Amino acid sequence: MILGIGLVIGFRDGVALANAYGAVVIWVMIITTCLTTLVMLLVWDTHVLLILMFFVPYILIEGVFMTSLLxxxxxxxxxxxxxxxxFLTVMFSWLYGRSRKNAYEADRKMSLGELNQMLARNTVYRAPGTCFFYTNLVNGIPPIIRHYIQHTSSVHETMVIVTFRTLPVKKVLPEERFNVGKLGxxxxxxxxxxxxxxxxQSIAVAGDEFxxxxxxxxxxQTETTEEIERLDSAAEKGVVFAIGRTILKTxxxxxxxxRFIIDYLYRFQQKNCRPELSIHEVPPGTTLQVGMLYEI
Incomplete structure (x- = not known):
């Protein structure tokens, strides 16, 4: 009751409020019709004639209502x-920024040969222990790994590059939760x-259990006993969680x-959004954040 009175006062009269409600309702109907048509076409695999028999009458009726509200x-x-x-501006700026970030990483990701060449240098120190390096790049080695090695001249004796991915399925079996493999x-x-x-996503991804x-x-997947002993030895010496954080700049x-989309809108959202890894309960006492500036 109080909310309704407040809205009426904000719109100055009930007619303006009714007009706003009417515009919302008719556009919800149009959007629902279009989305249902897409589901019929792409998911249900309905015959085109049946889709047209549904879409054309509804869109004509809703179109008449919509034009009457103009x-x-x-x-x-x-x-x-x-x-x-x-909200469209917010969503577009976030989607555009993420797409530019993914394109940057795809163009500059490391190859196995480059990684092997960097680690073969005598100037790179292999620190004791295990490092779990979190990144968002699913395929390939992200450029922030190159940035990390070049500027620290060190890599833990065991380094695991970790990426979280949500699949278009309801649940993933526990035995399929972790997909691991050795890099070059x-x-x-x-x-x-x-x-x-x-x-x-908070299950089995934090601390000792993870x-x-x-x-x-x-x-x-390890074939030799020596490698298994090396994994155990590195884990006993300590575990560090490194989080890759990237900042976009035009x-x-x-x-x-x-410049407006990336430097202002996307940068503002990136600074104020909740970190993706916050739900994974990464131990703060053993966490290292590695930043990199992407100039796009």
Missing amino acids: TKIPQGGWVPFAISAF SDGVYRCLVQFGYNDS VASVLAKLKE NPNSGWFV
């Missing part, structure tokens, strides 16, 4: 459009942690639109 837009119907434009260089491994959209699960999977040749 004259109501200046009289309060503009509000849902303004709200939609705001000695002591460097890859771990892909997979979840279904209905799985809780370390033990990954090491167990690595040992299953280059001087970028246009004003790209």
